[in-house]
Amino acid sequence: MLLSMQWLRDFVPYEGEIQELGDRLTMLGLELEEIFNPFEAIKDIVVGHVVECDQHPEADKLSVCKVDVGDGELLDIVCGAPNVAKGQNVPVAKVGVTMPGDFKIKKAKLRGVKSHGMICSERELELSDAHDGIMVLPENLKPGVKFTEAMNMEDTVMDLGITPNRADCLSMLGIAREAALAFDLPITMPELNLVENGGNAADLLKIEIDDPELCPLYQARILQGAKIAPSPDWMRYRLLSVGVRPISNIVDVTNYILFELGQPLHSFDADRLKGGKIRVGLAPEGTKFTTLDEQERRLLGSDLLIWDAERPVALAGVMGGMNSEIHDGSTNVVLESAVFRPGLIRKTARRLALPSEASYRFERGVDQQLNTFAMDRAAQLMSELSGAKIVSGVAKNEPKPWQDRTHDYRHKRCNSWLGLDLEPEFSKKAFSLMGLEVNDSDADCWKVSTPSYRLDLEREADLYEEVARYFGMDKIPSVLPRISKTFDASVIAETPYGFYRRIKNWGRGVGLHEAINYSFVGDDDLDLLGLPKEGRVNIANPLSEDQNVMRTELAPGLLNTVRHNLAQGNTHIRVFEIAKKFIKDAESDTETREQSRLGIMLNGPRSCVEWPNEQGDADYLDIKGLVEHLLADLKLGEAAFSLVKDHNYLEPCVDIHLGEQKIGFMGMVKADIADKYHAKKEVWMADLNADILRDIVMAHKIKFQTLPVFPPSRRDVTVIGPVSLHAETIKEAILGLKLPLIESVELVNVFVPENNNDERNLSFRITYRHGQKTLTDKAVDKEHKKVLAGLEKSLPVHF
Numbered sequence: 001m002l003l004s005m006q007w008l009r010d011f012v013p014y015e016g017e018i019q020e021l022g023d024r025l026t027m028l029g030l031e032l033e034e035i036f037n038p039f040e041a042i043k044d045i046v047v048g049h050v051v052e053c054d055q056h057p058e059a060d061k062l063s064v065c066k067v068d069v070g071d072g073e074l075l076d077i078v079c080g081a082p083n084v085a086k087g088q089n090v091p092v093a094k095v096g097v098t099m100p101g102d103f104k105i106k107k108a109k110l111r112g113v114k115s116h117g118m119i120c121s122e123r124e125l126e127l128s129d130a131h132d133g134i135m136v137l138p139e140n141l142k143p144g145v146k147f148t149e150a151m152n153m154e155d156t157v158m159d160l161g162i163t164p165n166r167a168d169c170l171s172m173l174g175i176a177r178e179a180a181l182a183f184d185l186p187i188t189m190p191e192l193n194l195v196e197n198g199g200n201a202a203d204l205l206k207i208e209i210d211d212p213e214l215c216p217l218y219q220a221r222i223l224q225g226a227k228i229a230p231s232p233d234w235m236r237y238r239l240l241s242v243g244v245r246p247i248s249n250i251v252d253v254t255n256y257i258l259f260e261l262g263q264p265l266h267s268f269d270a271d272r273l274k275g276g277k278i279r280v281g282l283a284p285e286g287t288k289f290t291t292l293d294e295q296e297r298r299l300l301g302s303d304l305l306i307w308d309a310e311r312p313v314a315l316a317g318v319m320g321g322m323n324s325e326i327h328d329g330s331t332n333v334v335l336e337s338a339v340f341r342p343g344l345i346r347k348t349a350r351r352l353a354l355p356s357e358a359s360y361r362f363e364r365g366v367d368q369q370l371n372t373f374a375m376d377r378a379a380q381l382m383s384e385l386s387g388a389k390i391v392s393g394v395a396k397n398e399p400k401p402w403q404d405r406t407h408d409y410r411h412k413r414c415n416s417w418l419g420l421d422l423e424p425e426f427s428k429k430a431f432s433l434m435g436l437e438v439n440d441s442d443a444d445c446w447k448v449s450t451p452s453y454r455l456d457l458e459r460e461a462d463l464y465e466e467v468a469r470y471f472g473m474d475k476i477p478s479v480l481p482r483i484s485k486t487f488d489a490s491v492i493a494e495t496p497y498g499f500y501r502r503i504k505n506w507g508r509g510v511g512l513h514e515a516i517n518y519s520f521v522g523d524d525d526l527d528l529l530g531l532p533k534e535g536r537v538n539i540a541n542p543l544s545e546d547q548n549v550m551r552t553e554l555a556p557g558l559l560n561t562v563r564h565n566l567a568q569g570n571t572h573i574r575v576f577e578i579a580k581k582f583i584k585d586a587e588s589d590t591e592t593r594e595q596s597r598l599g600i601m602l603n604g605p606r607s608c609v610e611w612p613n614e615q616g617d618a619d620y621l622d623i624k625g626l627v628e629h630l631l632a633d634l635k636l637g638e639a640a641f642s643l644v645k646d647h648n649y650l651e652p653c654v655d656i657h658l659g660e661q662k663i664g665f666m667g668m669v670k671a672d673i674a675d676k677y678h679a680k681k682e683v684w685m686a687d688l689n690a691d692i693l694r695d696i697v698m699a700h701k702i703k704f705q706t707l708p709v710f711p712p713s714r715r716d717v718t719v720i721g722p723v724s725l726h727a728e729t730i731k732e733a734i735l736g737l738k739l740p741l742i743e744s745v746e747l748v749n750v751f752v753p754e755n756n757n758d759e760r761n762l763s764f765r766i767t768y769r770h771g772q773k774t775l776t777d778k779a780v781d782k783e784h785k786k787v788l789a790g791l792e793k794s795l796p797v798h799f
Contacts (some may be wrong), residue, residue: 001030002038002242003158003175007260011176012185018156024182028469030169031161038157038241041100042125045147046070047137048092050119053085058111067092067119070144078108078115083133091120091135091147100126127236128246151233154241164541165456167364171262174453181433181470190260192373194380196392205334205395210281212399214304214341215316217368218280219396221379222270223333226250226388228326235385244357249385250326250333253378255357262453263337263366263374264358266314267382268324270332275309278395280316280338287312291319291354303348304340317345317362318354333388337375339368343538350545364541368402369452402452407460409438409446414464419479420471430470431463496596499694500578503598506633507576510626512600515577517557522546525556528676530648535583537592550582550592554599554687555649559669562603563677572608574618576600578690596690598664600626603683620652623666623684627656634693635702639663641728649673650685658696664688712743712769713780717787719762721795723752727762730795734766737790741775741783743767 005018014021022032037043048067056062056078063084067075069092093105094117108115123131141150148155168174180187201222209215231252239246244255254265283299289312290296304316313324317340346363349355379390411424431438431448439447450457457463468476504514520539531552542548551557554577565573577599585593602622607613631639640657647653650667666686674683719730727747734745749763766787768780
């Protein structure tokens with residue numbers, strides 16, 4: 001944001017050092033990036049007075065002038081402009097001066113006559129495109145004075161970095177509020193002297209809004225009898241100082257108000273609007289529309305358009321259309337002032353690569369309550385500069401009026417968060433200077449109302465930040481957090497932090513590397529995984545379209561970690577992440593439900609070195625083994641695994657249950673998805689609900705039993721069955737017999753015959769033990785026959 005110091009002083013009487021202002025604004029969150037003179041290239045141009053002007057003896061189109069440039073110095077200058085004349089004040093570049101474009105003025109001889117300088121046009125000074133003659137200056141200027149000084153041109157501009165949340169600072173008024181806060185100065189708003197001339201704008205123009213969510217407010221004023229002409233110098237030079245090219249009085253006023261008050265406006269040629277109607281509505285898919293830059297745009301059904309009674313006339317919040325633009329012959333004007341949904345404007349502007357000063361503000365949010373003032377001030381300036389008459393009244397439609405917002409504020413908690421000991425009066429003064437209204441009838445919990453221009457103040461913590469800004473972020477001392485005098489490990493372990501630390505220690509212990517990913521991802525990442533659009537939490541002001549939504553699963557972040565590692569040449573990837581996922585929930589205070597998840601992802605060889613380790617890539621047994629190892633480490637017993645059909649991004653996918661409770665899922669990332677992340681080998685993933693795991697751990701009581709004294713007896717049984725028969729089914733059938741001597745059942749071998757892929761042999765080892773005596777072979781054989789009989793009865797297999 002470029003800040004003109006002259007313009008700023010229209011709002012606040014700041015007379016201090018420029019650097020000091022920049023430093024204070026930086027500490028308030030508006031980072032000073034540069035201080036410069038916007039008219040540096042013409043700083044050596046001086047005012048000259050044409051004393052004599054005669055015809056060149058050798059050229060009909062040249063004039064020989066004697067120009068007074070101050071201190072009695074007369075320069076002979078040959079000029080080719082048709083409008084040069086005796087008695088004029090003109091801008092002069094003397095010999096040695098470097099012009100814009102790095103062109104240096106030298107002594108010259110034109111058709112035999114010496115010339116010692118140049119009389120300049122506006123284009124040569126880069127003040128406009130006018131080049132049909134020299135620039136003629138006001139008569140009251142003194143020769144020899146610097147041109148920029150004589151014309152009161154701004155010589156100091158600050159370039160400030162504005163963070164996306166501070167849309168209110170994208171104007172002179174917004175930065176003036178911050179300067180007033182920094183130096184306790186009063187704010188002076190521009191005077192409004194609007195003169196209306198009868199009629200009723202609401203009768204001449206009807207406003208229709210298809211969806212109030214997309215356009216809460218649209219209003220317009222009508223001006224008649226305007227004369228299109230260049231803007232006065234003071235307005236043109238102010239616009240140039242902030243990098244805007246002047247066009248005409250009507251168009252320049254809309255740009256002027258945009259920078260002054262932060263409200264984008266647009267002017268239509270009223271005679272080109274059809275049907276006396278404005279409608280705000282979405283574009284039909286595939287609509288073609290030509291914008292002011294003469295480019296035809298193909299629109300989507302999500303792009304918002306401004307329509308007259310027959311056709312679109314502007315791309316809402318981004319750019320006007322060629323079919324309704326103000327031109328030299330325009331006389332009647334419709335002045336638009338509106339509020340649009342920020343996200344909609346941002347997506348349209350970025351997709352079409354059509355950034356503009358208007359869209360830059362609309363996509364961050366504008367002040368709905370200042371909207372009318374900005375429109376009226378613009379109408380007043382247009383009337384004064386073009387001679388137009390303002391039709392009485394306003395054509396207006398506001399389906400969603402601004403609702404005041406009030407937040408709780410607890411001063412003691414603010415002090416605790418900031419590590420300060422501030423008095424309540426300090427916070428009250430800070431809020432007052434910021435334009436916030438305080439109701440402190442409850443001393444412990446104030447009610448603070450935030451103004452419509454502070455869209456970033458959404459919760460109580462934001463108020464704490466405002467107090468910190470006013471106190472000075474650089475002045476807050478470094479204070480260590482307070483901790484309990486005694487360290488009770490058991491208490492710490494019961495906290496979420498303690499439990500997650502325990503899982504992290506387990507992860508590192510089994511050879512996994514911890515990944516820490518951003519909480520926000522892109523819609524494209526979630527779409528690639530086939531995740532539903534419902535429940536996504538969109539970010540109001542994303543840093544980029546690749547990070548515009550909160551993650552609803554850990555998978556996108558972990559897959560990006562895999563891609564990054566593969567790009568760096570790491571092919572042995574074993575990572576885990578314990579983090580939150582976010583789901584939209586209307587019943588929550590924040591409208592978002594958070595859930596802690598544990599994600600594990602494997603890719604590449606089972607071991608990072610070949611010898612002496614077993615060769616092969618990570619597979620289902622690796623990821624399953626890690627899940628079982630974690631549950632064993634948490635003393636939670638064995639889990640049940642069941643195959644799931646039609647998972648969004650895993651195939652195969654297996655649900656994981658502890659008792660009746662589902663604790664997560666695991667499986668292989670679909671090959672086409674893994675390929676998008678440059679993974680040429682299988683990617684295996686497990687995703688567990690860390691919140692449920694913690695609840696189970698907290699509720700679970702570990703039971704101890706004495707170590708066995710008497711020896712076990714073991715028998716093996718091999719089941720020959722179809723491949724579709726799961727080992728877990730056989731194991732459950734054995735344990736389901738509930739024979740008292742069976743201690744454990746383990747799968748020890750799987751054999752698939754070479755010529756029969758439809759059948760396999762599953763070998764189980766059954767351990768028998770009695771708690772009070774040593775078992776005899778006869779007793780074990782008797783028990784084992786019961787197992788065989790039970791399997792024959794419950795399973796369609798043979799042994």
